Amino acid sequence: MITNDLAALYRSEFPLFEKLTYVNSCSHGALANSVKAAFGTYISTLEEKGSAWNDWVTQQEILRKLIAQFLSAKSEEIAITTSASAGVNALATALNFSGKRNKIITTNNEFPTMGQIWHAQESRGAKVVHIPSNADLTVDTQSLINAIDEETLLVAIAHVCYRNGVRTDIQPIIEAAHKMGALVVLDAYQSVGSLSLNVNEINADFIVGGLQKYMLAVPGVGFMYARQSTTSALIPTVTGWFAAEDIFAMKIDSYQPAQHARRFENGTPNVAPLYPATAALEFMLKVGILNIEKYVAEIHSEIRDGITKIGGKVVTPANPEYHGSLLAVASKDEHAHVAALEEIGIVTSCRDGNVRISPHFYNNQDDVKKVIDGFTKTSALLRT
Numbered sequence: 001m002i003t004n005d006l007a008a009l010y011r012s013e014f015p016l017f018e019k020l021t022y023v024n025s026c027s028h029g030a031l032a033n034s035v036k037a038a039f040g041t042y043i044s045t046l047e048e049k050g051s052a053w054n055d056w057v058t059q060q061e062i063l064r065k066l067i068a069q070f071l072s073a074k075s076e077e078i079a080i081t082t083s084a085s086a087g088v089n090a091l092a093t094a095l096n097f098s099g100k101r102n103k104i105i106t107t108n109n110e111f112p113t114m115g116q117i118w119h120a121q122e123s124r125g126a127k128v129v130h131i132p133s134n135a136d137l138t139v140d141t142q143s144l145i146n147a148i149d150e151e152t153l154l155v156a157i158a159h160v161c162y163r164n165g166v167r168t169d170i171q172p173i174i175e176a177a178h179k180m181g182a183l184v185v186l187d188a189y190q191s192v193g194s195l196s197l198n199v200n201e202i203n204a205d206f207i208v209g210g211l212q213k214y215m216l217a218v219p220g221v222g223f224m225y226a227r228q229s230t231t232s233a234l235i236p237t238v239t240g241w242f243a244a245e246d247i248f249a250m251k252i253d254s255y256q257p258a259q260h261a262r263r264f265e266n267g268t269p270n271v272a273p274l275y276p277a278t279a280a281l282e283f284m285l286k287v288g289i290l291n292i293e294k295y296v297a298e299i300h301s302e303i304r305d306g307i308t309k310i311g312g313k314v315v316t317p318a319n320p321e322y323h324g325s326l327l328a329v330a331s332k333d334e335h336a337h338v339a340a341l342e343e344i345g346i347v348t349s350c351r352d353g354n355v356r357i358s359p360h361f362y363n364n365q366d367d368v369k370k371v372i373d374g375f376t377k378t379s380a381l382l383r384t
């Protein structure tokens with residue numbers, strides 16, 4: 001039974017639910033009225049001022065502050081990027097793989113970006129080690145910890161896996177990496193906005209994510225948290241004037257990167273999405289991430305019970321410590337399954353033999369019922 005019904009409070013802000021049963025926040029969040037209105041604020045700057053650089057740069061700083069507040073970080077520890085990949089790429093260019101410490105330890109539960117970017121560094125001397133997952137799809141934490149040695153420069157791990165919803169027990173991994181003198185980058189894209197994240201408790205050196213999924217914003221804005229005490233010596237070689245200590249010094253004859261996280265940015269920000277992203281962050285802060293985490297866990301568990309009752313197989317671990325919002329249901333033909341659900345108004349997505357259901361705080365009991373009914377109607381496609 002739902003205890004603190006967030007959907008009852010906020011669902012009317014999301015017109016999408018008048019038309020669809022939308023449970024695909026792992027791909028893109030539903031559009032809130034305030035986020036939609038914020039696009040208009042950007043358009044107004046164009047209509048009223050033409051070139052509104054002061055407004056745009058100010059908007060970026062407002063967003064930086066809100067992201068910092070959301071993650072319990074300091075503003076100067078947040079780089080605003082155009083994607084999660086952009087942050088990780090900037091970090092990769094700041095690392096030196098020519099010495100003894102040249103190993104990147106990663107897992108098989110990563111989004112492709114996190115494999116591809118590190119493999120791209122092989123031409124610069126990086127050695128990438130993938131730790132295979134356990135049979136239940138969880139990360140083999142002990143093997144990962146055992147693999148971290150004195151040659152390890154960086155451990156690159158995802159918090160929640162985009163494919164199967166597995167949440168990794170990140171704390172012992174981060175501790176082990178630091179004990180060995182290695183850095184950690186955490187890909188939090190599938191957890192930010194659905195699980196509470198406090199950078200001081202997590203203690204990773206870098207945390208990357210984007211704002212278009214559980215954070216309710218739109219494509220084109222991401223973030224990278226960079227922990228000052230361990231990252232201030234790293235100088236990216238992919239850079240630009242917005243990464244400079246003084247953006248408007250307009251110096252062409254030297255390179256003075258910003259002291260803190262902003263050094264991982266580069267050229268002109270993606271200005272238009274800064275506005276909806278700001279409205280989205282304000283919305284998320286109003287709802288409260290602790291409320292969201294609790295509510296989403298209840299909805300997740302109701303959907304899981306319903307799918308299991310009709311004979312479906314949820315491949316995401318049942319232990320609440322090993323999953324986030326996303327639950328993955330085994331399917332004989334995941335693309336046909338998503339299409340069949342869409343025909344009856346239920347929006348999901350799929351990866352790797354599974355249909356992904358990813359509820360958020362705007363999903364209610366009626367959605368849960370419709371999702372279970374939808375999987376019952378399409379039960380011929382369930383892989384049991």
Ligand SMILES: Cc1ncc(COP(=O)(O)O)c(C=O)c1O
Nearest residue numbers: 083084085111162187189190210
């Ligand atoms: C876990 C995870 N990491 C990274 C990405 C990619 O992010 P971007 O396209 O912003 O680089 C995604 C996108 O779905 C994701 O789910």
